[in-house]
Amino acid sequence: MNKKIGLLMVTGIGLLLAGCGNQANNKATNSSSASSSSLLVAKSNVKVNSDNISPQEAVSLISTYCGLRYGGNWAAMAKEAQKVGLQVNLYPSSKYQLSDGGQGVAYDVTAGGKSQGLVYTVNNDDVNIYQNVKENQKSTKLATISKSEMANFVNQEGQGKLVNDLAAKAQVVDKRSDDSNTSSSTSNSGNDHKYGRIGTIDVPSEMQGTWYSADNDADSTMTFGPHSYTYSNDDNRGTTQLYKQDPQFGEDEDNYTNQDIQNATKNWGKAAFFNLDGERWLNVRGWTQSAGDGESYAVKTETVDGKQVKVLVVGGGAENWVDAIYYQSKDMAQQNANKKFDDLHYR
Secondary structure, eight states: OHHHHHHHHHHHHHHHHHHHHHHHHHHHHHHHHHHHHTOSSOOOSOOOOOTTOOHHHHHHHHHHHHHHHHOHHHHHHHHHHHHHOEEEEEEEGGGSEESOOTTSEEEEEEETTBOOSOEEEEETTEEEEEOSOOTTSEEOOSEEEEHHHHHHHHHHTTOHHHHHHHHHHOEEEEOTTOOTTOOOHHHHTTOSOGGGEEEEOOOOGGGOEEEEEOGGGOOEEEEEOSSEEEEEESSOEEEEEEEEEOHHHHHOHHHHHOHHHHHHTTTEEEEEEEEETTEEEEEEEETTOOSSOOEEEEEEEEEETTEEEEEEEEEETTTTEEEEEEBSSHHHHHHTTTOOOTTSOOO
């Protein structure tokens, strides 16, 4: 009797273990199948690189990575964006209760412009990822990951072509200057002629994004939006809205000395373009600045450690001497602090 019971127990345990083994194999198969079906598009051999990417390429890389890694709303948005276009709206990170506000900008990623609560913030090369973000509600980040790690994952999954396709039509819309107390599109576009402004200046797409410098023995950051820029260093941080100024406004010197006008326009920049040495420069001066040349900005391609990289050149003074060079990563800025290039005009 005991031998029979023992035999039955051994047989039962064997069947149970076999069943568990089959179940484990099914899970592995299902896991593999789920990974394959989670791809956003058919695989290709196209590879992407996270170095010196444009703002449009950055949001496309992040959207593709999140769609692959997290699925759900991120994947649905990435797929819809292939049809209607990818758009990222820039807001102050203080607009939301995020666990990591990054450098002060919240990137709200959308398909066609309608928010779905898919947000990220940036700390140098690291990206903090969120979903289901809503105003007045705390949001906990899904993860923090570098752009280079994202690119590696996307390349492994064969989704590099999707990044390029999304980037080709992606739009970056800076909404940090929107006045929530007015519904006037004329006012928001800067065409209301208030204090002499006659429209916004469109920052070139290649200039938009965050740039880093360690020149002049100080770390600083510049983030350009479509119609503004934000400068920050260890001591201060401020955003300047870029407008065209009516020439007639400047003909009245009282406009430049009026204290009320100065206070109202302290965050406005008088912006215009000019060409010099084959480059197109964006010049910015204070709105009520009556003397001086302001600062000018241009994106150039230079050779750094044998590689061609984009840099932001900041010039000033009567001859537009180079004041600083900004790079698209903090590490590169620190590694090349105070580096001078032969084709640039220094003091």
